[in-house]
Amino acid sequence: MESLNRKATIVFGELLNRLNEGYLKILNEPFMPLTMENIGWDIETPWGNACQFSLCHYYEQNFDLMQDPEMCFLVIDNRGDFKADFDKLKVIPYMFQQANLGIYQDSIIIEDSKLTKFLRRQQKDQTEFANMWLVNIREQGFLNV
Numbered sequence: 001m002e003s004l005n006r007k008a009t010i011v012f013g014e015l016l017n018r019l020n021e022g023y024l025k026i027l028n029e030p031f032m033p034l035t036m037e038n039i040g041w042d043i044e045t046p047w048g049n050a051c052q053f054s055l056c057h058y059y060e061q062n063f064d065l066m067q068d069p070e071m072c073f074l075v076i077d078n079r080g081d082f083k084a085d086f087d088k089l090k091v092i093p094y095m096f097q098q099a100n101l102g103i104y105q106d107s108i109i110i111e112d113s114k115l116t117k118f119l120r121r122q123q124k125d126q127t128e129f130a131n132m133w134l135v136n137i138r139e140q141g142f143l144n145v
Contacts, residue, residue, distance in 0.1 A: 001108075001129035004091040008134035013086045014143050015055070016077070028145045032057040032068060034137065043074060048088050050074040066099040071130055074108070075142040076114070080101055093126040094118075 004012060012085040015036050018024050022038035022113035040052035072095035094108040107123035109116050137143070 001092060001120075002124050004093070004127065004134070005131050006086070008131040009089055009091055010086050011134040011138045011143065012073070012075075012091050013079075013083070013089050015137075016053075016075070016089075017083050026142050026145050028140065028142050029144070031140055032059050034142050039072065042113055043110055045074060045076060045092075047117075048076045048078065050076045050115075052093075061100075067097045068100060069133075070097040070099075071095060071126065071133070073130070089102075092123075093130040094123065096126050096129065 003009075015024060017034050019036060019038065024036040026034045028034070035054070035056050035058070037054045037056075038051055039054050041049075043050040043052060051074075053075055054070060055073065057068050058065045059068055060066070060072070071093055074092040074094055076090040076092075079085045080088075092108075094105075094106065096105045097103060105122060105126070107126050108118040
């Protein structure tokens with residue numbers, strides 16, 4: 001199973017550090033808003049218990065929020081009080097959604113709060129996309145807002 005590379009992990013970790021009660025929304029014109037939300041916890045993985053997070057750009061169409069894209073991640077965070085120790089942060093992409101194209105792809109299966117299976121190729125593709133997307137998020141200035 002693939003996890004984010006170091007550059008993407010650092011960006012993800014910096015976003016995690018900014019969460020307020022499990023939610024973060026960043027407005028950064030002219031780009032679409034970026035949200036991060038804690039959507040689950042206590043998922044058993046081979047690397048320890050994980051939380052689930054959604055990361056999403058979105059826009060509104062006909063009064064509906066459209067994900068462009070949304071990705072979900074399993075996060076095993078062993079950083080403790082030193083939030084810059086990104087070597088102790090493991091981030092695993094597992095869902096990709098692009099609403100305007102009707103795309104929804106899960107690459108792992110969670111049963112009874114336990115990671116049980118994953119689709120190797122799809123999960124690898126999601127990780128490659130997330131690595132690129134998170135670097136773009138940094139380059140677009142979302143961490144400076």
